[in-house]
Amino acid sequence: MKTIFQYNRPVFEKCKKVVIFGCFKSARNFAMRLLNQDIQFDYFLCPLQGEYVFPRVLNKPVIGFEECRGMDDFIIVSSRLEMERAKEILYKEKLIDYFFEIESLCPAIQNQSALIIWGTGGRAKNFYNDYRELLNVKYFCDSDEKKAGTYFEGKEVIHYSNLESLSGDAAVIIASTFYEDIFEKAVEAHIKKNKILILQYNLSDYMKAADSKLSEFMVLAGNKINDLILYVNSKNYVFYEEQLISELVYNFKKKRIVLYGESSMVEEVEDKFKLLDLFVSQKIGRSNEVEDGSVYNLLYYVNLDEVVLLTDKFSEETENALAEMEINSIWMEAYNGYQIFQDKRVKQYVDPNLGVCFHKQGEQDIGFIKYEYSTGTGYKPIKIVLLGGSTTAAFRVREKPWGECLSEKLKAQGVSHIIYCGGIQAYTVSQELVKLVRDVLVIEPDMVISYSGANDMGIAQTRKAAKKNPFISLYQTRLFTAISRMKGHGIQGVYWGLENNKDFFDYWYDTERMMHAICKEFNIKFKAFLQPALGTKADCCQEDADIAVLYGYLYDLEKGEYFSADSDPYSSVYLKWAGTDCHTYYCSVLKWAKRFREGGNSIGEKWFCDLSALFDYKSSVYMDDFHVYEKGNQMIADRIMEEIKDEIDIIIGQNI
Structure with missing residues (x-):
């Protein structure tokens, strides 16, 4: 199938450097179209005035007008839709002579x-x-x-x-x-x-169309909404999708890439990588579509400083062979959020109180994943329950969660324990409270740890009912709004409860206080941790800027804060076509991230710990605005272990 656009390819062949006008959503969509046409480009041009931490987008540098003027032999291009507005701005900046029209409708x-x-x-x-x-x-x-x-x-x-x-x-x-x-x-x-x-072409569309039938397309790389993905549709054609470029760059920084798989696929993936400035040190392909033992050739060719990317669909046989050879490898298929979400080992349930919960095959309790260790001494193990949202969750995640890291640290200290990780994606502090009352008290834990805050920063922008009462979950909003529309039995609408006028931080903290009070009444140790977020960070490194631009923000070096494009002098022109990156949710998150950090700093309770500054001046931690790589989860577990060690010693003494 053809797209609605066609391209003036000779223009690209006559110059050394191609600069895409813009760096936000519409410019990235245009860039994705170029990539899927195998058209090379080199830079994105930020049309905003000021001093910023310029990010990389799709592994390409973002530059300003001055840097653009200093280059030789370049052209500036834009999408057909943005063309007239791009011309207007480039004319003002005296760069119009470098602009070429390259995209048109078929x-x-x-x-x-x-x-x-x-x-x-x-x-x-x-x-x-x-x-x-x-x-x-x-x-x-x-x-x-x-x-x-x-x-x-x-x-x-x-x-x-x-x-x-x-x-x-x-x-x-x-x-x-x-x-x-x-x-x-x-x-x-x-x-x-x-x-x-x-x-x-859009990966999410293929996800919906394929449903759980992964045979209809083969995923080659990916995870979340922010980066790049390569995948193959049922016609065996490799497409780009803006899902996981930063993930690829993160994993292969300071590493050499070896591609292994069926030969034609290895060749095509290498070609796609070249357009992204990701270069392959070795290619090891086989003629057969399925594994035939060729994987053992890797033992003779792969060096210690190289990582093997497997372009095949996951094979347990191949995985075992790689483990046997102790080769550092990554299944590109495993870096796809769709595959994680469709994990047949995890079942999803509608929960009448909490909205949604998960159950992983082999786990006894729905809504929890357990990490256990016993010293074999016969002492009663410490029972710890973890509450929170996706940053705590152990369901459908690829990076090792901090709960598992915490379990490993307790094991290293010889502490018998059972950790019930009860974090669920999108849960707010209200859902934590309900889960504590309904499920956690049944477990009779020795300690409850709440690690949250992020999902409460933007709650009013994602849930209409939450503007009046943040206790209402997204599930409840949708369910009862749908029921009210039936207008049966004299229903006049939905009553969400008394309006709560507290700001988001005060509401979050007050709910943590309620959980503390409940645990105290039931003789359970309780510790609340205010989690860090990209918006609570005191600085902005290169990797942070790469993430922020995906939400429509740049980091203003002069002001020391994130800058939304809608406050720029060019906004009357620019935001009409820049896409919807700067929508109200992220504006709310950045606004309230500051309030949460300020509020957390003011709390002096022993049961409360402010981690909002945990990743200040740290790089390569965040994978998006809230979630972190395993490196970050290890740091979280280290700090939590430090904060709870005294309580752990007390509980051990009581259990002997």
Whole structure:
């Protein structure tokens, strides 16, 4: 399938350096389109005035106007949508002579008498509003018969069964998830294949389409929303997706890469890596699609300073062979958040009080993962429960969680223990409190540790009900809003409880106080830790800047704080097309991160510990705005161990 864009490739071949105008969401989307066309570029140009910690985006440097002026033999390019606005700014900066138009809409969708957008969701709406002046859209199309005859963005919605009557002149733009299924339906309706186009390849769409059937695409790299991924669709073509470039760079910094797998895939992955300035020291390919014993050749070729990237789908046989040879290796497939999320060993449940909970195969208790160690002396093990959100969770994570690190430290000190890790993704302090009352007291632990704060920083921007009462979870908001819309039995709406006017930090801290009071009443040791976040950090290193730009922020060196693009003098022009990076959630998080750090510093209770400054002046810790690599989790466990060691000694004395 073709995308709606075409490119003036000769322009790229005539120059040494290619600079993409912009560095936020829309510029990155444009860059992804270039990568998927195997078009090389070298820099991103930040069109903001000021002194910042310039990040790297997709492993490419972000530069300012002055640095751009100092280069020789370069061109500046932008997407078709951004072209006029880019020209306006470059004209002011006297750089307009370096600007070239390289992206345009395909002729197949221009001047069509029956141009149809397939889809009636947010993507279709945004695309139509962005390009409505450039395209003559006649209809929207949907597979839902109930939508036929209705209007979307002022245009009639037709059912796909009506496409055949329009097939002579029609062109279809797929603005929905199931690319391949929709493509086949359009072909069946006699739409010409060269007139069926998609907006842009997107991994999340393949995730939804494939559901849990991983055979439909092979993941080659990835984890979360912030970086880059390479993956293969069912047609065996390697695509880029903005999911895990920073992860790749982080793992291969100061390391040499060896690619191993089926030969053609190894070659294609190397080609993709070159466009990202990730260079391979060795390629070891085999002719067979499946492992045939060639993996043992790695023993003769791989050096100690090299790490092997396996481009195959995971194989236990290969994994065992690598362990036997003690070779440092990474399964690129394992760095995909989709695979983690679809882990068949973890089942997801709707929880009437907490919204969602998980159960991992082999674990006795739903909502907890246990780490155990016994010295064999017969002494009663210490029971510790950990509460928090995804930064505490041990479900569906790739990096070793701090709870496991803590267990290893207790084991090293010869302490018999059972740690119940009860952190669940997206839980706020309110859900921690409910879980404590409902589940944790049943366990009868010796100690409860709450490590949280991040999910409460932006709660009001993600949950409408939370603006009035932060005790309400996202699950409750959605469930009871849906029930109220049924308007049965005289229901007039939803009552969320008395309005809570406390600020987010005070609410978070007061809820921690409630948990402390409950534990004290039941003779349970309690320790609350205010977690660090990117926004609570006192400085900004290169890796931090790489993360912040993905949310629409740069670090202002003069002010010593993160800077949102919407306060820049160019914002009246720039933010119209910069994308929605600076949406209210991240504005809220950065605002409240400062408040949480200030509030944490003012608390002097023995049961409370402020870790908001834990990663100050540390680099290569954060993988996104809250989550950290194993290096960070080890630091968290070290500090928590230091804070609880006296209580541990007391409990040991009581258990003897």
